[in-house]
Amino acid sequence: MHLDAIIVFTFFFLLVTVLGFVAARWRRGNLDLIHEWGLAGRRFGTVVTWFLLGGDLYTAYTFIAVPGSMYVAGAVSGFFAVPYTILVYPLIFVLMPRFWTVCKQHGYVTTADFVKDRFGSSSLALAVAFTGILATMPYIALQMFGIQISIAALGIPLTVPILGLNVDVPLIIAFIVLAAYTYTSGLRAPAMIALVKDLMIFIVLIAALVYIPAKLGGFGPIFNAAHQKSLTVKTFFDLIGPNQSLNYVTLALGSALALFLYPHSITGVLSSNSQRVVKRNTALLPIYSLMLGLLALLGYMAIAAKVKPLPGFGQNGAVPALINASFPSWFAGFAFAAISIGALVPAAVMSIAAANTFTRNIYKEYLRRDASDREESQVAKITSFVVKFGALLFIVLINPQQVIFFQLLGGIWILQTLPAVYLGLYTRWFNRWALLVGWAAAMITGTTLFIVAGNKPSYPILGVPLYTAISALILNLLLAIVLTPIFEALGARRGRDITSPADYDEERAPDEPLEVGREALG
Amino acid sequence: MATRSERRNRRWLRWLLIIPFIAVLFPPFYNFRAPEFIGIPFFYWYQLLWIIITAIITAVVYFAGA
Numbered sequence: 001m002h003l004d005a006i007i008v009f010t011f012f013f014l015l016v017t018v019l020g021f022v023a024a025r026w027r028r029g030n031l032d033l034i035h036e037w038g039l040a041g042r043r044f045g046t047v048v049t050w051f052l053l054g055g056d057l058y059t060a061y062t063f064i065a066v067p068g069s070m071y072v073a074g075a076v077s078g079f080f081a082v083p084y085t086i087l088v089y090p091l092i093f094v095l096m097p098r099f100w101t102v103c104k105q106h107g108y109v110t111t112a113d114f115v116k117d118r119f120g121s122s123s124l125a126l127a128v129a130f131t132g133i134l135a136t137m138p139y140i141a142l143q144m145f146g147i148q149i150s151i152a153a154l155g156i157p158l159t160v161p162i163l164g165l166n167v168d169v170p171l172i173i174a175f176i177v178l179a180a181y182t183y184t185s186g187l188r189a190p191a192m193i194a195l196v197k198d199l200m201i202f203i204v205l206i207a208a209l210v211y212i213p214a215k216l217g218g219f220g221p222i223f224n225a226a227h228q229k230s231l232t233v234k235t236f237f238d239l240i241g242p243n244q245s246l247n248y249v250t251l252a253l254g255s256a257l258a259l260f261l262y263p264h265s266i267t268g269v270l271s272s273n274s275q276r277v278v279k280r281n282t283a284l285l286p287i288y289s290l291m292l293g294l295l296a297l298l299g300y301m302a303i304a305a306k307v308k309p310l311p312g313f314g315q316n317g318a319v320p321a322l323i324n325a326s327f328p329s330w331f332a333g334f335a336f337a338a339i340s341i342g343a344l345v346p347a348a349v350m351s352i353a354a355a356n357t358f359t360r361n362i363y364k365e366y367l368r369r370d371a372s373d374r375e376e377s378q379v380a381k382i383t384s385f386v387v388k389f390g391a392l393l394f395i396v397l398i399n400p401q402q403v404i405f406f407q408l409l410g411g412i413w414i415l416q417t418l419p420a421v422y423l424g425l426y427t428r429w430f431n432r433w434a435l436l437v438g439w440a441a442a443m444i445t446g447t448t449l450f451i452v453a454g455n456k457p458s459y460p461i462l463g464v465p466l467y468t469a470i471s472a473l474i475l476n477l478l479l480a481i482v483l484t485p486i487f488e489a490l491g492a493r494r495g496r497d498i499t500s501p502a503d504y505d506e507e508r509a510p511d512e513p514l515e516v517g518r519e520a521l522g
Numbered sequence: 523m524a525t526r527s528e529r530r531n532r533r534w535l536r537w538l539l540i541i542p543f544i545a546v547l548f549p550p551f552y553n554f555r556a557p558e559f560i561g562i563p564f565f566y567w568y569q570l571l572w573i574i575i576t577a578i579i580t581a582v583v584y585f586a587g588a
Contacts, residue, residue, distance in 0.1 A: 021582045079566070079569070083547070086546055087542060087546065090543070090580060093539060093580055093584070128533075218561050219560055219562045221561075223562060238563070240565075245550070248545050248549060249548075281582040282580050284576070286573050287577075292572060358528065422552075
């Protein structure tokens with residue numbers, strides 16, 4: 001335990017806490033309206049959206065889990081994240097401006113809002129909303145896991161005995177801070193903090209890339225160490241192993257298709273002020289992908305440096321141990337602050353997105369149809385708190401290693417909303433009941449295959465390992481296609497489509513006036 | 523800025539976005555160690571390079587107004 005590391009860490013943590021509360025003043029909007037609290041009034045321009053989406057999409061998964069997988073398993077289950085983040089942006093360039101446009105025209109806040117109007121089906125919308133919340137919960141827990149690792153790596157005791165019970169005091173403090181500013185400031189808080197996060201992460205990345213390879217004798221010895229490991233450890237590959245090509249490719253493609261089905265990605269997209277901002281960002285966000293790819297290599301550097309992973313966190317303790325072993329303690333404090341803040345931003349956006357989904361698609365739809373705008377916003381604020389508290393309980397009560405399993409399972413679940421959301425953007429040929437049956441069958445099959453594989457994201461189909469999200473999606477699509485004419489023949493008709501083709505025309509999409517950052521400081 | 527009808531005519535440019543999929547979804551193209559670049563095996567630098575190439579393709583498609 002080094003005092004200077006803890007001082008640096010605490011300083012940056014306090015800085016973003018202050019920023020989080022100041023962000024509430026960065027507004028022209030009324031935070032009692034859900035699209036102001038939960039979408040920041042749809043007024044973010046290119047630069048803010050770039051920081052927000054970068055801060056939102058590149059999470060503790062990027063900083064901890066990807067290098068951890070590289071450390072323990074190598075190319076297939078770690079480096080697939082690179083083709084994944086390559087493919088996500090061309091997809092988004094095509095899909096998201098269209099989605100933004102229809103959401104703008106109808107004031108939608110969530111994917112389920114869109115699905116409900118497009119297919120005239122509140123059951124299908126409920127399925128989409130439920131899946132979104134279900135997949136987001138373990139993702140938030142993963143962020144808390146990232147904070148927990150950082151605190152442990154600093155040498156701060158994780159639990160403090162209070163009245164004979166071991167209480168996770170540091171984590172609870174982080175949780176209260178996060179919950180408080182999310183509640184008061186909404187999406188503007190993570191948008192502002194993302195700026196600090198992204199700068200800190202880039203500093204850590206550059207320092208790591210210059211300093212650690214120089215200490216280890218360049219990239220040659222680093223990759224050589226990984227190659228040596230592949231010769232001795234049967235489950236480690238430094239290239240794609242035999243029979244693993246399709247696994248690698250489906251992991252990349254499936255994850256790329258899934259990313260922008262998550263509620264937190266949609267929240268980031270819908271908070272931008274025009275569809276052009278979304279398009280521009282698909283060309284600018286790959287800067288973060290490059291960061292992800294280079295951070296992944298830290299896993300190999302940990303192999304070459306022969307570090308002993310931080311105890312209690314399995315493979316995910318490798319990179320924190322590498323940081324402690326490589327840097328002076330004050331900079332290690334900075335790096336762990338960067339990772340923690342890096343986890344706070346997505347945790348805030350995810351809880352806001354889950355709260356928007358619950359409020360719009362469950363509370364207002366099933367519990368209080370005549371809820372006022374003010375009540376709607378109030379429910380969202382409280383839900384964002386409850387969702388985070390659920391994630392906190394999850395991480396405190398369950399073995400942290402399980403968090404990663406559930407996050408992987410979340411990826412399998414969320415992809416099953418693709419037919420209703422992405423295909424729904426282009427066609428309403430599908431029968432709503434066929435989509436619902438396809439979704440349900442795929443959710444059950446995906447979960448079963450994940451468990452049968454021993455809590456692993458891939459399961460062999462006809463002897464060839466495949467990403468289960470893709471196997472389940474194929475089943476989902478087949479059922480939706482086959483059952484559509486059957487349901488129609490049985491008289492279970494398509495629902496009414498409230499959207500019209502013109503609502504999807506990107507050229508005619510209106511822009512919102514920009515959010516002015518100056519007002520926060522004035 | 524291109525007019526609306528010009529932009530509509532350039533929608534075919536969006537097909538350029540297929541290129542990254544072809545480049546990274548066929549591991550036989552890149553699943554080997556040689557040639558290395560500053561000690562980094564081909565498998566790794568090839569995919570890192572495609573992050574940049576894909577960003578350039580996306581920017582071209584955007585500025586062409588597709």
